[in-house]
Amino acid sequence: MDTAKSNFKWEGCRGDRSMMVEIDRIVHGGYGIARVEGRSVLIPFTVPGDVLDVEYSKNQDSPFGWIREIIRPSIHRRVSDCPVFTLCGGCDFDHIEYRKEREVKKGILVEDLARIGGIDLPCKIETLFADEYGYRNHAQFKVDSRGEVGFFEKKSHTVIPLPEKGCLLLQEEINEYVTRMRNKVSFPKGGFRVRVDISGNIYTKGIPGKKDDEFFHYEISSLKLRTNIDDFFQVNNFLLGKWLDRIAHYLRPAQGDVVIDLFCGSGIISLSLAGIVHAVTGIELNRNAVMNARFNANENDLDNVRFIHTRAETGIDDLPVGCKIVVDPPRAGLGPGLISGIARLHPEMIVYVSCDTATFSRDVRMLIENGYGLGGITLVDMFPRTRHIELVALFLSR
Ligand SMILES: C[S@@+](CC[C@H](N)C(=O)[O-])C[C@H]1O[C@@H](n2cnc3c(N)ncnc32)[C@H](O)[C@@H]1O
Numbered sequence: 006m007d008t009a010k011s012n013f014k015w016e017g018c019r020g021d022r023s024m025m026v027e028i029d030r031i032v033h034g035g036y037g038i039a040r041v042e043g044r045s046v047l048i049p050f051t052v053p054g055d056v057l058d059v060e061y062s063k064n065q066d067s068p069f070g071w072i073r074e075i076i077r078p079s080i081h082r083r084v085s086d087c088p089v090f091t092l093c094g095g096c097d098f099d100h101i102e103y104r105k106e107r108e109v110k111k112g113i114l115v116e117d118l119a120r121i122g123g124i125d126l127p128c129k130i131e132t133l134f135a136d137e138y139g140y141r142n143h144a145q146f147k148v149d150s151r152g153e154v155g156f157f158e159k160k161s162h163t164v165i166p167l168p169e170k171g172c173l174l175l176q177e178e179i180n181e182y183v184t185r186m187r188n189k190v191s192f193p194k195g196g197f198r199v200r201v202d203i204s205g206n207i208y209t210k211g212i213p214g215k216k217d218d219e220f221f222h223y224e225i226s227s228l229k230l231r232t233n234i235d236d237f238f239q240v241n242n243f244l245l246g247k248w249l250d251r252i253a254h255y256l257r258p259a260q261g262d263v264v265i266d267l268f269c270g271s272g273i274i275s276l277s278l279a280g281i282v283h284a285v286t287g288i289e290l291n292r293n294a295v296m297n298a299r300f301n302a303n304e305n306d307l308d309n310v311r312f313i314h315t316r317a318e319t320g321i322d323d324l325p326v327g328c329k330i331v332v333d334p335p336r337a338g339l340g341p342g343l344i345s346g347i348a349r350l351h352p353e354m355i356v357y358v359s360c361d362t363a364t365f366s367r368d369v370r371m372l373i374e375n376g377y378g379l380g381g382i383t384l385v386d387m388f389p390r391t392r393h394i395e396l397v398a399l400f401l402s403r
Pocket of ligand 1: 237238239267268269270271272273274288289290291294315316317318333334335
């Protein structure tokens with residue numbers, strides 16, 4: 006039975022005691038939780054239903070434990086096909102059947118909403134998903150002083166070499182490209198970036214002897230998009246269209262609507278709605294992203310969108326009341342100041358795109374306190390095999 010690899014060096018998990026436990030559930034961060042001596046111990050690479058011999062520290066401050074032996078594996082446990090699974094920092098759930106992984110993620114969201122947001126979910130959570138491998142259009146490779154190419158080990162800056170067949174999460178063209186380059190050039194210590202569009206065209210930064218690409222170009226649902234090579238762009242090729250559809254499904258864009266897109270990046274959400282609604286305003290802190298958003302509006306002949314370069318927290322005060330609002334913040338979420346600012350605009354609905362269930366759950370509480378009710382929630386599994394959870398939620402004015 007494949008289990009957590011014994012050469013994994015995460016010392017924080019090591020301990021001087023051991024005990025037999027059964028894993029009940031997986032919690033935020035991707036850890037299985039077990040009760041030992043009256044306290045909770047978090048154990049990576051476990052599956053609900055696993056019966057395990059775990060080691061842990063008697064030091065009460067150390068919350069982590071480690072699998073010593075799998076006594077009885079969960080029926081949902083599988084053997085990972087990746088030779089560096091548990092060493093490489095990329096994946097957390099490659100030992101769990103994909104159907105169960107989606108259930109686990111739903112469970113984490115429900116628990117965070119209850120524990121952090123203090124709410125019992127008033128609606129069903131839907132899940133959108135696609136193939137769990139080969140979905141990523143972007144990778145940031147690391148290179149160590151010996152020129153070894155790979156990804157950082159969990160909780161360290163040691164480079165775990167990319168397996169011969171590449172990384173299972175990456176679109177095939179990225180693996181093929183990196184394998185070819187590894188045999189051709191020697192990489193200096195540091196790293197490089199590779200992106201691939203839907204047609205398989207490669208864009209890079211940091212490849213010795215090759216001019217860096219300034220931009221990454223992408224086409225989705227007949228929208229032509231450009232971002233700077235270093236800037237944020239959604240990574241999951243298979244779900245990008247479904248994700249945009251779900252945002253529109255909740256927002257119900259209509260001809261007369263004025264929409265505000267907070268944290269708009271290079272404009273993907275704004276531009277996907279602009280063809281339907283009266284007007285869209287995007288707000289974004291990254292100057293290059295704003296420049297690209299304006300370029301993208303022009304390229305797609307959309308003249309009812311404007312993009313403002315400012316912090317969402319300050320830009321919100323100059324926006325008109327009565328719009329529909331979409332927010333897609335970084336992991337830090339919205340926070341009280343921005344939520345008050347949004348509430349002052351009295352939007353009839355807010356569509357909240359989140360990549361962090363903990364900050365989302367905190368913000369749900371505050372949105373409810375500001376007069377909004379949760380009208381729908383969809384988990385869009387943009388990051389299969391990893392602990393990261395993406396969701397789209399609808400809030401309606403009560
Ligand atoms: C999760 S990304 C979403 C981008 C865009 N919606 C997309 O899907 O491509 C979050 C964006 O928020 C921007 N950002 C971070 N902090 C911000 C702030 N305080 N005000 C406005 N934008 C911010 C980042 O530069 C980034 O483009």
